[in-house]
Amino acid sequence: MSESVLSLKDVRITNGFNGQELVHGVSFDLQPGGVVGIVGESGSGKTLTCRSALGILPEGLSVSAGSISIAGSDISGLSSKQWTQLRGSTISAVFQDPASYLNPSLTIGSQIGEVLRVKAGLRRREARSRALELLAAVHLRNPHLVYDQYPFELSGGMQQRVLIAAAISLEPRVLIADEATTALDVTVQAEILDLLSDLRQSIGLGLVVVSHDLAVVAQLCEEVLVMRSGDVVEQGPTAKVLHQPQHEYTQLLIREHEQYGLDKFLEAADV
Numbered sequence: 486m487s488e489s490v491l492s493l494k495d496v497r498i499t500n501g502f503n504g505q506e507l508v509h510g511v512s513f514d515l516q517p518g519g520v521v522g523i524v525g526e527s528g529s530g531k532t533l534t535c536r537s538a539l540g541i542l543p544e545g546l547s548v549s550a551g552s553i554s555i556a557g558s559d560i561s562g563l564s565s566k567q568w569t570q571l572r573g574s575t576i577s578a579v580f581q582d583p584a585s586y587l588n589p590s591l592t593i594g595s596q597i598g599e600v601l602r603v604k605a606g607l608r609r610r611e612a613r614s615r616a617l618e619l620l621a622a623v624h625l626r627n628p629h630l631v632y633d634q635y636p637f638e639l640s641g642g643m644q645q646r647v648l649i650a651a652a653i654s655l656e657p658r659v660l661i662a663d664e665a666t667t668a669l670d671v672t673v674q675a676e677i678l679d680l681l682s683d684l685r686q687s688i689g690l691g692l693v694v695v696s697h698d699l700a701v702v703a704q705l706c707e708e709v710l711v712m713r714s715g716d717v718v719e720q721g722p723t724a725k726v727l728h729q730p731q732h733e734y735t736q737l738l739i740r741e742h743e744q745y746g747l748d749k750f751l752e753a754a755d756v
């Protein structure tokens with residue numbers, strides 16, 4: 486097996502203000518081109534787990550035990566300068582509500598171009614052609630048009646594609662998608678999930694997909710962690726967890742989905 490691009494070993498996260506432990510031990514290994522899903526209800530610790538791997542825990546919160554390695558290097562003790570270098574170029578993320586991550590007063594092209602100029606050191610013309618390539622890579626139909634548009638001129642699905650383009654612009658090895666499709670309607674959600682799956686195959690991107698929605702995780706992930714109240718209550722190959730859920734909370738999540746026809750997703754998890 487090749488080296489993990491992201492490895493969490495019994496990661497615990499504690500609120501330093503009151504000593505409360507919020508995440509009680511999360512472990513997984515993400516291989517290049519692999520997909521790990523984290524599912525669970527609101528407040529279960531999914532986002533904090535992701536933020537710990539991105540070095541962006543909220544103030545006062547820290548990894549109090551366990552370890553995190555990115556591409557084989559332990560990240561504890563990284564300086565903020567080292568984090569700035571790592572984020573984007575090795576590990577990157579997209580979140581819910583794409584509009585809030587785009588500057589409303591700048592065109593799409595200038596926002597992606599700026600990342601490429603500042604972080605990859607490209608000259609203006611190179612940055613433009615690379616930005617156009619990236620917009621095409623995320624299947625935006627008319628990259629030249631989108632390049633000159635402002636965020637408000639794009640639909641939510643297109644904005645999320647733009648953010649995915651920005652997130653992969655420095656060729657990271659890991660992309661964390663935290664509820665990245667939650668705000669989108671079901672058809673657009675499926676298109677974005679297809680896009681992530683494509684990128685995984687085409688550029689070997691390792692994915693961590695976080696969702697409260699079991700169907701999203703079933704569609705894309707090889708391994709799933711089910712979280713509740715800061716605990717991983719169940720973890721294993723997606724097909725196994727969905728077909729033979731051991732924990733009553735996983736069983737509950739699956740029952741809740743049955744009314745929407747989880748059969749479809751169980752089939753997806755068989756492949």
Ligand SMILES: Nc1ncnc2c1ncn2[C@@H]1O[C@H](COP(=O)(O)OP(=O)(O)OP(=O)(O)O)[C@@H](O)[C@H]1O
Pocket residue numbers: 500507525526527528529530531532533534543544546697
């Ligand atoms: N800045 C913070 N200070 C104190 N507690 C926090 C902070 N951020 C999150 N928490 C607590 O940590 C727990 C886990 O939160 P987290 O955001 O990781 O959950 P989540 O599973 O991602 O939920 P959601 O889907 O709503 O984002 C929650 O109980 C939350 O109240």
